[in-house]
Amino acid sequence: MSESYDLILRGGIVVTPNGREEIDVGVRAGRIVALGSLAGVAAKETLFASGLHVLPGVIDTQVHFREPGLEYKEDLESGTRGAVLGGVTGVFEMPNTKPSTLTTEDFEEKMRRAKGRAWCDYAFYIGGAAENVMELARLERLPGCSGVKVFMGASTGTLLVPDDATLDAILKNSYRRMAVHCEDEDRMNARKPMTRLPGVTAHVHPEWRDAQSALLATQRLVKLARNRGRRVHVLHVTTADEMVFLRDHKDIASVETTPQHLTLAAPECYDRLGTLAQMNPPIRDAHHRDGLWHGVREGIVDVIGSDHAPHTLEEKAKPYPDSPSGMTGVQTLVPIMLDHVNAGRLTLERFVDLTSAGAARLFNIAGKGRIALGYDADFTLVDLKTRRRIENKWIASKAGWTPYDGMTVIGWPTATIIRGHIVMRDDQLVATPQGAPIRFQETMPKEEA
């Protein structure tokens, strides 16, 4: 009979657009084809999900996987392996590799390297810079491209766009939602000498790259974007002030924040973690953390991205400010945020909105972001009751550490399913890498006649 399925998820509580439903999910050829009671229906594979919540696959819209060029920190295989172990089914990877991702050749090279090695689905950002500004409209439409990423600060060389003229040219010459790292390079340069004072530690990091540096850049970006009638995505918003400002610009600006900025706070994190807590924009004090939670509660925040940016412990051991900025995060995004769900800081539905539906909505992802008929069979299965301890030895990243080492959380991803393939079950990899490029409505391949 024709009513046979490749996979059925039985007995879980499924978060669909209707809310939480105790239904079965039928999968065929990588798509969701049945929702409801599938009692007595045959399937090649059955996963019993009773006691678990079945969520749309978590999409992490900001990771740095370092390949090519910096594979000693991370590569596409290890990075995506961490993703699926942490319940993440898709990632958007950033262009500050070596070389930077600025041309068709750079981009195709990443696509080629990901094929057959990526454990989860993937897309790559193209860097927006002075040297490729005239090519961006074409580059951002390459299949597998999640859009243009611009660094207003916190980068070097060709990827850095510190001035309004170049930023405006990039806005003028592209179309899709543009993701931007907002820190004002001029202000940070002017303030940098404070990091060279004798006896200085990572505690000064949020003072050097202060809240005003972030707010200034965000305001400059939004002003230019509005002039050009463009939509922009403000990555890792870290200040209460930006939340207040962006609230009045939601018609063109979408907002990301990270689990780190929602969880850690200065000065405690620098007391405890030192340079391990150093990232850009920095972890700030509890006032700003409260402001970010306000943004989550009030709907100002659209997505949670991990900004997974691994560096080795050896590099991190350099004395501040020579220590590099960034920490791992792709594998801990789901457990950390589920712990916040359990603590009552957000609902499970809001978690789904921030980690799956939000990404699909902002970036026009084709066929992902909700559990509905016809959509890709990407699922993150979570046990909301289990109490687990996050430890460095669990981390798949080549960096081998997490800022949450030793932290006990309630809520854990227990299975990762990508287009119908179960790739992680109970912390074990149970398949081979089967990641594929994420499709976007702007990059849909044309059918050959």
Next chain:
Amino acid sequence: MSTSASSIKLRHLLGIEGLSPETISALLDVSETYIEQNRQIDKKQSLLRGRTIINLFFENSTRTRTSFELAGKRLGGDVINMQTSASSVKKGETLLDTAMTLNAMHPDLLVVRHPDSGAVQLLSQKVNCAVINGGDGSHEHPTQALLDALTIRRRRGKLQGLLVAICGDILHSRVARSNIHLLNTMGARVRVIGPPTLMPAEIDRLGVEVFTDMRKGLTGVDIVMMLRLQTERMHGSYVPSIPEYFRFFGLDNEKLSFAKPDALIMHPGPMNRGVEIDSEVADDIGRSVIHEQVEMGVAVRMACLEVLMSQRRNEPSGSVAEGGGE
């Protein structure tokens, strides 16, 4: 002093922006060597004998011009002052025409003050000699920032880590801009305090904390730098009235009580007593270093002249100069 003037590689001194902490420290070290000498009865040296220095001032100035003139003369140079009123500018000659005319007279150094921001840099690209910016528009006034830094360093032993408030008419002040660049570069923390109407747009991109309330902004600071309300640069109304400005932004003992008890009081001059500063505060011999600033000014300018001239020792006078601050 361990620093020798010839080790500092500077062709012109057009601004503080872009100077390295090492260069600034070295300039201050050289300046230190002149302070004692200036207190002797015989102040004259022959270091710049045979060198011609022209003070080219397109804007009125008494103290800066006098300070540069004394500096040049004490080093044995030939100093000529040209004020706009006496020059051909009044007859319609352009800035560059004047520059080219003077250039043909083979001076060794021009000290230039001009009401337009960027004019001194432009001029420096057209002449063969060294150029010192004596203040251009609301852009930079590098020797003022150096003399302020020297004053602070002698009183506090360092610049690093100090909290400095620059107060008043930030918008029109080249002194503020040069001081912000210098203090940031040397690791001090800078606050600017003034009414929103006198605060330049995007001033915080220079790395400062912005305050519009004197009491809040002065809280805990080590140094209070007052600025002159530059009514001559104001086209339109920036402050409601002088009494109101004084009430909110004039430095008096009450507002000063928010700063550290030993905070130094500075002012680049000339002071408007009762406008931006109360006489009692300006004349507070315990904390006001306003006259010391003037003294340091001569030493700093001597150092700048010596450094720039030492770079030209082995240079044919016809070689084409390049622009740039360093």
